[in-house]
Amino acid sequence: MSLDSLIMDIDLISKALANPLRRQILIWLKVPHEHFLAGGYAGDLEQGVCAGQIEQLGKVAQSTMSNHLSVLQKSGLVDVKKHGQWSYFSRNEALIQQYIEHLQQTL
Numbered sequence: 001m002s003l004d005s006l007i008m009d010i011d012l013i014s015k016a017l018a019n020p021l022r023r024q025i026l027i028w029l030k031v032p033h034e035h036f037l038a039g040g041y042a043g044d045l046e047q048g049v050c051a052g053q054i055e056q057l058g059k060v061a062q063s064t065m066s067n068h069l070s071v072l073q074k075s076g077l078v079d080v081k082k083h084g085q086w087s088y089f090s091r092n093e094a095l096i097q098q099y100i101e102h103l104q105q106t107l
Contacts (some may be wrong), residue, residue: 009076013099016075022068025054026077029091048081048088 016022028035032045036053055065069089072078076095081088 009095010099010102012075013077013095016071016077019068019071021058021060022072025058025068025072025089026091026096028054028057029078029089032090047083048079048090051087051089054089 017026029049032049035057036045036049051065051069054069055062058065058068060068069078069080069087072089073080076092078089079092081090
């Protein structure tokens with residue numbers, strides 16, 4: 001990864017983390033079994049959490065949650081798996097750790 005792309009990633013991640021609801025989504029996804037019920041939309045939480053479940057917990061409009069999840073996905077903080085009409089979200093732990101390490105080394 002070049003330095004320029006790392007800087008761009010840091011900016012995208014910082015922007016994504018600037019919003020309290022997006023930080024909360026990451027907290028929920030850190031321990032999904034504590035915040036989301038297995039079954040319902042998502043079935044097995046091992047594959048991630050269904051967007052509908054995140055929306056329900058976030059108590060915001062579908063379009064608002066879709067935007068927040070899109071920002072998290074574009075920043076790389078979350079991974080998305082599509083299964084039919086459902087999108088399942090999970091944290092990108094490797095990128096989160098890399099971001100934390102970068103902050104520790106540079107700030």
